[in-house]
Amino acid sequence: MIKVMLAEDMHMVRGALVALLNLEPDIEVVAEVANGNDIVPTAQKVRPDVAVLDIDLPGKDGLTAVVELHEALPGIRTLILTGLSRPGNLRRALSAKVTGFMLKDAPAAQLADAIRNVAAGRRVVDSQLAMSAWDSAESPLTARETEVLRLTSEGLQAVDIASKMFLSVGTVRNYLTTIIGKLAARNRVDAIRIARDAGWL
Known part of the structure; x- marks a missing residue:
């Protein structure tokens, strides 16, 4: 059984994701949080296999939380969900050692498969996001x-x-x-x- 922690601030979206994931025979949502500041303390309590995190959260954003999560619990795999296909976010996610990165509007079955792949140690990146990151310019800022x-x-x-x-x-x-x-x-x-x-x- 793959234990999942879900971080999503929109109540309806979070509820729908929990319900859909709990229908999967091999996935169980063991914790859900709405604020980025709660990610690390909650993960330390429940020890999930995979943390599925929205990129835009109140408190700490998903990518900041990922860095802290990897420091506190290096064994946890992370999957970032984003509603915005901003190419720079993918670069930031990969440099933060995120295991998976996908769009929030992907079909539920695709999310479940991504969680399974991430849990198995495989990197999952939405092809649409990968292409837009490939085409985008690097930041000119230091x-x-x-x-x-x-x-x-x-x-x-x-x-x-x-x-x-x-x-x-x-x-x-x-x-x-x-x-x-x-x-x-x-x-x-x-x-x-x-x-x-x-x-x-």
Whole structure:
């Protein structure tokens, strides 16, 4: 029996997925969570074989949770579900050592098969997502610039980002100017939108 933990914040979607997966003779949903912050503590309690995680969760997003999950419980396989085919997300998922990555609107039978494959140690990536990632551009931002933009997207001001990243306020402002230029954005908000749409954030 494959023990599955499911993280999905939309109640109806989560309920439907649990009901469908529990119909499978070899799969049992042993835990369900709605917030990314609950993923690691819940996994430590129930020890699932596979964690099926929505990429967009309140609290920690699915990819951040995956990294923490692999540190805390290296034996758990992870399958990311996304409703958005942002190619950059696939790259982020693969670098986070995700075992599977598929679209949320895939048929239930496909999800069950993906869980079985992931549990067996095989990597599963939706072919549509793989093709769009293959065709997409790499992020023009450096790791440091990406971090500055990510903190900006969380509502932090230049002074807060400076103290968090051990930089001067002027350096943070310079980074933001460079980011806006590289992304050909109108302003910070536009830069955040462009980077999110491309899956770079």
